[in-house]
Amino acid sequence: MDMLAQALIQGFLIGGTYGLVALGLGLIYSVSNIVSFAHGDFMSLAMYLSVSLFAAFAMDPYVSVFITFPVLALVGWGLYYFILRPVIGSNSLMIIQLTLGLTFLLQNGLLMVYGGQMLRVPSMVESKLFLMGDTVMRWPLLIAFIASLALSALLYLMLTRTDFGRQIRAVNQNPKAAALMGVNVTQVRTLVFALGIALLAVAGSLLLPGATLQPGMGLRYTVITLLILVLGGMSNFIGILLGGYIIGLSEAVGTTFLSGVSGMILPYALFIVIMLFRPAGLLGSR
Amino acid sequence: MKPEFFGILRSPVLWLALVFTAVLPLWLPSYYLHMATLALVYVGFAYAWNIVGGLTGQVSLAHSLFVGIGAMLASALLLRLGINMWVGMLIAALVSGMAGAVIAWVDYRFRLGHLSFALITLAFAEVGELVVLGWDFLGGASGLYLPKDQGNLQSFQFGGSSGYFWFLMLLAVLALGVNLAILNSPLGFFLRAIRGNEGAAQAVGVNVLRNKMLAMAISAVLCSLIGTAYARYLTFADPYLLASPNLTIEIVLLATIGGVSSAFGPLVGAGLLIPIGEMLRGHFGSMLPGLHYFIYGLLLVVVIIALPQGLAPAFSRLYRRFSN
Numbered sequence: 001m002d003m004l005a006q007a008l009i010q011g012f013l014i015g016g017t018y019g020l021v022a023l024g025l026g027l028i029y030s031v032s033n034i035v036s037f038a039h040g041d042f043m044s045l046a047m048y049l050s051v052s053l054f055a056a057f058a059m060d061p062y063v064s065v066f067i068t069f070p071v072l073a074l075v076g077w078g079l080y081y082f083i084l085r086p087v088i089g090s091n092s093l094m095i096i097q098l099t100l101g102l103t104f105l106l107q108n109g110l111l112m113v114y115g116g117q118m119l120r121v122p123s124m125v126e127s128k129l130f131l132m133g134d135t136v137m138r139w140p141l142l143i144a145f146i147a148s149l150a151l152s153a154l155l156y157l158m159l160t161r162t163d164f165g166r167q168i169r170a171v172n173q174n175p176k177a178a179a180l181m182g183v184n185v186t187q188v189r190t191l192v193f194a195l196g197i198a199l200l201a202v203a204g205s206l207l208l209p210g211a212t213l214q215p216g217m218g219l220r221y222t223v224i225t226l227l228i229l230v231l232g233g234m235s236n237f238i239g240i241l242l243g244g245y246i247i248g249l250s251e252a253v254g255t256t257f258l259s260g261v262s263g264m265i266l267p268y269a270l271f272i273v274i275m276l277f278r279p280a281g282l283l284g285s286r
Numbered sequence: 287m288k289p290e291f292f293g294i295l296r297s298p299v300l301w302l303a304l305v306f307t308a309v310l311p312l313w314l315p316s317y318y319l320h321m322a323t324l325a326l327v328y329v330g331f332a333y334a335w336n337i338v339g340g341l342t343g344q345v346s347l348a349h350s351l352f353v354g355i356g357a358m359l360a361s362a363l364l365l366r367l368g369i370n371m372w373v374g375m376l377i378a379a380l381v382s383g384m385a386g387a388v389i390a391w392v393d394y395r396f397r398l399g400h401l402s403f404a405l406i407t408l409a410f411a412e413v414g415e416l417v418v419l420g421w422d423f424l425g426g427a428s429g430l431y432l433p434k435d436q437g438n439l440q441s442f443q444f445g446g447s448s449g450y451f452w453f454l455m456l457l458a459v460l461a462l463g464v465n466l467a468i469l470n471s472p473l474g475f476f477l478r479a480i481r482g483n484e485g486a487a488q489a490v491g492v493n494v495l496r497n498k499m500l501a502m503a504i505s506a507v508l509c510s511l512i513g514t515a516y517a518r519y520l521t522f523a524d525p526y527l528l529a530s531p532n533l534t535i536e537i538v539l540l541a542t543i544g545g546v547s548s549a550f551g552p553l554v555g556a557g558l559l560i561p562i563g564e565m566l567r568g569h570f571g572s573m574l575p576g577l578h579y580f581i582y583g584l585l586l587v588v589v590i591i592a593l594p595q596g597l598a599p600a601f602s603r604l605y606r607r608f609s610n
Contacts, residue, residue, distance in 0.1 A: 035401050035405075037404070037408075083587060083591065086591055087590060087591065087594075091594075092400050092401065093343065093345055093400055094590055094594065096345045096400065096401070096404050097345065097538060097539075097542045097586065097590060098586070098587060098590050100535050100538055100539065100586075101539055101542075101582075101583045101584075101585075101586030101587045101590070102583065102587065103535060103583070104535060104536075104539060104579050104580070104582055104583030104586070105580060105583030105584055105587065106583075107532075107576065107579070108575075108576025108577070108579040108580040108583065109576070109580055110576075111575050111576035112574045112575065112576050112577060112580060115575070116575060215576070216532070219531060219532065220412070223408055223409060223412050226405045226408070226409075227405075227409065230402065230405055261416050261417075261419045261420025262416075262420045264416050264420075265413055265416050265417070265420070268409050268412060268413045268416075269413075271409065272409070275396070275406075276396075
């Protein structure tokens with residue numbers, strides 16, 4: 001029972017961060033219909049940047065996020081403006097293939113720079129534990145959960161209360177009508193893309209303490225993110241957060257109670273079952 | 287079959303190219319022969335993938351599953367149950383074909399768009415890799431070492447490198463031939479109709495489900511056959527190479543760089559890039575381990591932006607300009 005509680009809490013906490021990552025991709029999808037197969041690799045990029053900053057200045061991941069966030073925003077901006085924008089609106093297959101190309105580019109770029117061995121970045125809070133009833137929790141997980149929740153709430157406020165948020169929703173509903181109402185669609189899409197990529201810097205630094213890094217890990221994060229996105233109905237804010245918790249929980253329960261690799265299959269199995277009964281996502285789209 | 291298909295069969299260029307390729311093992315040094323063999327493997331994969339990815343216009347990311355079944359299952363049947371690898375190759379191909387048909391059925395049943403299809407096939411591929419890694423019967427994380435090649439053809443051993451070259455060439459030519467045959471047969475027209483507009487194709491009486499399942503199953507069987515032969519050639523069925531979704535991405539990149547809408551795109555893409563990649567790996571492998579993949583990725587981005595149709599149509603345009 002203790003083990004179950006432990007697994008549930010752990011999965012719930014990590015699910016919040018997964019949800020945040022998927023929200024970034026969901027925002028991008030909702031304004032420009034792009035699903036990037038390189039999303040997880042950009043998180044790898046952010047994590048490796050934190051590794052470098054730690055190696056050079058002994059900077060804690062929680063501090064270096066203030067550097068990686070603007071860097072990734074810039075990367076996202078450049079990527080959209082120079083590479084994706086010319087292709088957008090043409091064939092959707094092409095964008096899939098293009099982002100698959102980016103996957104190889106990033107994965108192997110990281111491999112060339114950092115080598116293939118596993119890396120870790122210690123953080124000042126990494127080994128600190130706290131007790132909640134009978135369950136032992138690691139502080140980084142709780143920090144990640146709270147930060148992700150706060151950021152998700154901020155995103156929600158931005159979407160519902162600010163002009164920029166209203167522009168995003170307008171472009172989501174009807175890009176042509178939005179353009180006629182004076183919304184600069186290209187600018188909105190570029191900014192949202194930059195924001196979605198920059199959120200990965202935050203998520204990366206939150207997931208970094210205690211994690212081991214390896215250049216090829218991005219693809220698995222991409223798959224997890226995509227599962228959550230589809231579960232959430234692609235552009236349903238609450239649905240995506242819920243999807244994050246479900247994937248996080250099933251992953252934690254699977255790895256705790258099923259031996260080795262078969263536990264890692266649980267999220268996928270659950271995903272397939274849910275999709276069979278609710279093909280439009282947990283709460284439907286929008 | 288349209289008469290064009292038999293026209294291609296009569297073309298002297300095709301036969302010259304085949305004979306030229308077939309005599310390569312007689313004079314090529316072993317290092318370059320290995321490169322050429324790898325190129326054939328990937329040409330085969332790229333053509334097999336092209337049946338779904340090019341002709342039907344669906345980016346399938348599940349193909350590492352079929353390669354993995356061909357490589358790991360046939361090897362496991364030999365090592366664990368003593369089943370002859372020729373038989374194992376056929377069993378694996380059958381399993382792959384059925385898996386492909388099931389995936390195509392799921393796609394049809396749930397009306398997946400392009401995007402969801404790519405996502406779900408990627409999820410299938412991830413699960414496939416995890417199953418191989420977690421199941422000792424299929425070799426687990428350490429893979430399966432095949433017995434030393436004694437040159438015994440009856441037990442799927444082709445002797446030296448030339449033997450493997452010829453067998454893999456046979457499979458690559460088979461994949462190419464199947465592509466050309468489909469392109470010029472009713473199935474090819476149905477698939478192109480589906481690629482153009484699935485709903486419209488169905489409205490005019492194309493059996494979408496049957497044709498999609500057929501395309502996916504053929505593609506899966508070809509991948510599986512080549513997978514078995516590739517594992518035997520390497521004498522090591524490595525799950526991190528043969529069952530990894532990265533393999534599919536590599537195949538997709540090669541086919542796309544060559545051009546999926548052209549009959550010779552996969553040949554150009556894989557035939558050109560695999561030897562270049564191998565050379566880069568030979569020279570820089572120890573210093574810059576991922577360089578050749580990095581360059582594939584870069585090339586893909588450049589090709590999609592500058593030559594969206596791929597290299598093969600660009601080459602044929604160049605050729606026509608110079609021959610005029």
